[in-house]
Amino acid sequence: KPLAKTRSSAADGKPDAIVVVDPLSTGARLAAEAQARGFLIVRVMSQAFPDELLSIIPAACGSLNWKATVMYDAANPGETVAALKALPVHLLGILVGCESGVECHDALTTAFGGFPSNGIEKSLTRRDKHPMGEAVRAAGLRAVKQKLCGSWADARAFCGDELKVQTGETGAWCVLKPCKSAGTDGVFIAKSLAEAEDKFGEIVGKENVFGETNAAVLVQEFMKGTEFVVDSVSVEGTHKCVAIWVYDKRPCNGAQFVYYSMDLYKSADGKREDALVKYVHGVLDALGVRHGPSHAEVMWLDAGDEPCLVEVGCRPHGGEGTFVDMAQPCIGYSQLSVMLDAVEKPYRFHRLPTRPQGITGGSSEVCLIAHQAGVLAGYPAAPKVRELKSYLCEELKAKVGDAVPLTVDFLTTPGSIMLVDDDAAQIEADKDEIHELCKHGLMDIIPASRLRLRSF
DSSP: OOOOOOOSSSTOOOOOEEEEEEOHHHHHHHHHHHHHHTEEEEEESSOOOOOHHHOOOOGGGOOOEEEEEEEETTTTTHHHHHHHSSSSSEEEEEEEEEEEGGHHHHHHHHHHHHSSOSSTHHHHHHHOOOHHHHHHHHSSSSSOOEEEEEEHHHHHIIIIIIIOOOOOOTTTOOEEEOOSSTTTTEEEEEEHHHHHHHHHHHHHTTTTTTTTTTOOOEEEEEOOOEEEEEEEEEEEEEEEEEEEEEEEEEEEEEEEEEEEEEEOOOOOSSSHHHHHHHHHHHHHHHHHOEEEEEEEEEEEETTSSSEEEEEESSSSOGGGTTHHHHHHHHOOOOOHHHHHHHHHHHHHHHSOOOOOOOOOOOOEEEEEEOOOOHHHHHHEEHHHHHHHHTTEEEEEOOOOOEEOOOOOOOOOHHHHHHEEOOOOOHHHHHHHHHHHHHHHTTSEEEEEHHHHTTTT
């Protein structure tokens, strides 16, 4: 986006700036949106991240011109505050950009003073999935059955006695995951005790996507139903839902639930949206969320015909911020634009309905699926995709020459295609076409066996 003229609203003439804590993935997109509005951008890094994470800059961001980079000192947040106050800028807001920055953002805004903050009392509850679920249960809302297990013996007892997982695949299923992570990192579904034990060993003691060691494993009931995403922004305890999405997950490549798409959700009568929003905003109250963005994944249970929280991130919707391009044309605003409005022009936030009304058309983020592993040689059928009627844009994570694994979750998808159209049927047809092309020629992936033959 073209840069606007640098803004200044302070009496001393200092330029206005926005701080983004951990501007990774969508956080980078948030910084780009702030920069496009004419704000200088400052980044606070909650920790030292590996280069592969730092390099995840969505194509839509263009060039990010950081005014300053400040490393957060968890042992002494006051030092970080002093460093920010010493900058020759007028700080208008401190915003969280990524899951890893939630606790840092809470501590920093609390220590800084003068900026909206959720405080630190329930900070761990908003980041750690175990106390999160227990806080929801304590509030009288439907919560997932779960137990935090430091050993396989504890996990086995809970799986067998409480969840009724059997030695074979005839009983209930269970879910195993790290307490702190993002996306589908380290999340497994087990159909038997043997499989649960195997997956437990793959999580405990290992590092999550942010480089943190998993000291324990969260074991939960497997919830059968349809999974929704409810994105919101909160100001002074007032919550506004800014979009509702529904996941299309199917068995593929030996995995039970592979992301095929994420679609903007709109029912005929709006009753399910109302129920989802009421439930999620009750969850936010239970977690002490009064300010900022949230991204809640909720299962609409087949058995009880009711919503139940999977987990909520007190940060923007992830996935490189591609949702912005799908929400803006259909709704008229996005979670990121509302976050910035809440800082720059709060009246715009308060004028919003509790959830989007009058959605025009539809949109879908179609996840590309690699049906074989190998090295990516190119996207020969990409021109066909770009000619589809509902094609809007693309975010290709896998580059030519990259090693591409089989797609078994969101983290292993090579990229995604964003579709927007006035006709929902057109979007479904184009989505089907993309997935057929994934099987037949969209990506030229050279298997490792062929590479070995070429080396002779």
